Ligand code: SF4
């Protein structure tokens with residue numbers, strides 16, 4: 001079948017600003033949007049800049065706007081979207097070229113919340129693994145699924161208007177450790193997330209939950225982090 005695509009293009013060396021270009025390619029209904037972008041790059045215009053790695057919904061590198069909705073291009077099938085299919089870069093991050101944005105501000109927010117296991121640095125090394133019950137593991141299971149695609153953060157109106165906000169993905173990854181029974185850094189992280197750029201900037205728009213390709217309950221995780229910060233409940 002013929003598939004019509006409207007792709008946002010921007011070459012900083014030639015263009016004053018972004019514009020759309022139309023392409024018609026031959027594709028199957030079960031092809032993924034990432035396959036279509038590869039076809040455009042292979043047969044129509046090799047200068048098209050697209051970021052991707054795994055092609056299977058795991059690396060999180062190909063988040064784009066598809067008909068105005070944040071999604072991974074490798075997880076959306078041609079048959080499931082209305083034509084012409086509009087593809088734009090995710091919003092709120094500096095545009096580098098075509099569909100590629102600068103992810104540095106996103107990862108800066110992520111690193112601010114110390115997304116790693118924190119233990120007492122002067123405590124004696126444990127002599128065996130840190131045990132955890134199934135219930136304790138279950139407590140943060142949802143937020144372990146994050147692949148750092150930025151679909152949530154770049155669908156957030158607060159992040160669009162204030163790049164200082166750490167954003168939903170950073171809070172999701174803080175949640176993953178705050179509620180881990182083996183971690184001892186919850187207070188430190190909650191202090192960071194109680195600051196002016198932290199979790200209380202969230203206005204519960206729910207865009208993040210709708211955007212997450214991993215089905216993570218992002219808004220719920222943010223609410224749990226806010227409660228933990230207010231009531232020390234972790
Ligand atoms: S929470 Fe979901 S949308 Fe946000 S970065 Fe992680 S996987 Fe992507």
Ligand code: FES
Nearest residue numbers: 055057059060074
């Ligand atoms: S290319 Fe890795 S998630 Fe889509």
